[in-house]
Amino acid sequence: MRLACENGRSIECDPARTALACIDFQADFVLPEGRAGALGLPISHLLASLPAAQRALSAARQAGLFVFFTRECYAPDLSDLNTFRRQYDLAVGSHGPLGRFLVKGEAGTEIIPAMRPAEGEPVIDKAGFSAFHQTTLDTVLRVRGIDTLLLMGYTTQCCVASTLRSAVDLGYACVLLKDACAAYDPADHESTVRVMYSEGDNFGWVSDSERLAGALQQLVT
Incomplete structure (x- = not known):
């Protein structure tokens, strides 16, 4: 499968x-009744990316790609929250409309219904930004022979970018699906995409859900 990317690349x-990484599509980040919505953050930018994410997810499933999901979440006693964030990130563990923020077992930490994992699609819980941080993800991918990741989710500059950088260091080829990612501030999203171009292909490629769906459609017709 040849996937067309931006700037004439492929x-x-x-x-x-190849695997599709669905990063942190969690209720507290994007739903109006979640913590971000309750705080008045501009969740509209995240909501606007959902149709593209659903398009990519549907196309990947139809073509038989390996799909996995991630959730940023911590133990109820916050014992796996690192020292720096324990001191400075007071949001983690705070109470919100859907329970304690980013705590395992709370409703706000769950993946939203629009992106619910199907049977057999693993959910990787991570006590940090990168999906590779102290998780089994690298093993999960390597035993399946995965060497290429298509990344989408929330937020572009934080957990998506952290996962992408870790993946590149581990030797995976990475493609950022630009329209299926989002940040509360669009400038953060755009600056992260610009960084992808700053080192040639060293950080991988930038594509989108429509190009992916078109490429995958050719495999199933």
């Missing part, structure tokens, strides 16, 4: 060795 992907 990448050859073996569907059997």
Whole structure:
């Protein structure tokens, strides 16, 4: 499968060795009744990316790509929250409309219904920004022969970018699906995309859900 990317670039992907990473589609980040909505953050930018994310997810499933999800979440006693964030990130563990923020078992930490994992699609819980941080994700991917990641989710500059950078260091080829990612401040999203171009292909490629769906459609017709 040849996936067209921006700036005239493209990448050859073996569907059997390619995975779709659905990063932190969590209720507290995006739903009006979640913590971000209650605080008045501009969740509209995140909501606007959902149709693209759903398009990518549907196309990946139809083509038989490996799909996994992530959630940023911590133990109820916050024992796995690192020292720096324990001191400075007072939001984690605070109470919100859907329970304690980013705490395992709370409603706000769950993946939203619009992006609910299907049976057999693993959910990687991470006590940090990167999906590779102290998780089994690298093993999960390597035992399946995965060498290419398509990344989408929330937020572009934080958990998506952190996961992408970790993946690149581990030797994975990465494609950011630009329209299926979002940040509360669009400038943060755009600056992260610009960084992808700053080192040539060293950080990977930038594409979108429509290009992905078109490439995958050719595999199933």
